[in-house]
Amino acid sequence: GIFAVGKAGYLPPFFQKTNANGVQKNILLVQGLAVTLLSLLFVVMPSVQSFYQILSQLTVLLYLIMYLLMFSGAIYLRYNMKKDSSPSSASAAKATD
Numbered sequence: 001g002i003f004a005v006g007k008a009g010y011l012p013p014f015f016q017k018t019n020a021n022g023v024q025k026n027i028l029l030v031q032g033l034a035v036t037l038l039s040l041l042f043v044v045m046p047s048v049q050s051f052y053q054i055l056s057q058l059t060v061l062l063y064l065i066m067y068l069l070m071f072s073g074a075i076y077l078r079y080n081m082k083k084d085s086s087p088s089s090a091s092a093a094k095a096t097d
Contacts, residue, residue: 002027 006016006024019025038055045051 002031 002011003024005011006027009016011027015024015026015030017024017026041054042048042051045054
């Protein structure tokens with residue numbers, strides 16, 4: 001996932017820095033910080049059920065944001081790309097044997 005994206009050079013330079021073992025250390029630090037914050041929420045919440053509910057809502061929100069970005073990108077590309085280069089505008093050809 002993120003390791004391959006960073007290795008390909010698609011992440012900011014801050015996240016591409018590696019240690020002596022070739023592991024991107026800043027990505028590990030950010031992921032560790034996120035897990036630590038989620039763990040602290042578990043301690044602060046009054047019950048496990050409320051923590052699970054918040055975690056479920058965060059998951060749904062993350063997927064909603066991802067789908068909004070994906071569909072807005074598709075709409076943007078649909079109206080700003082040339083019709084010649086769009087595979088959706090090409091007519092389907094019959095296969096002949």
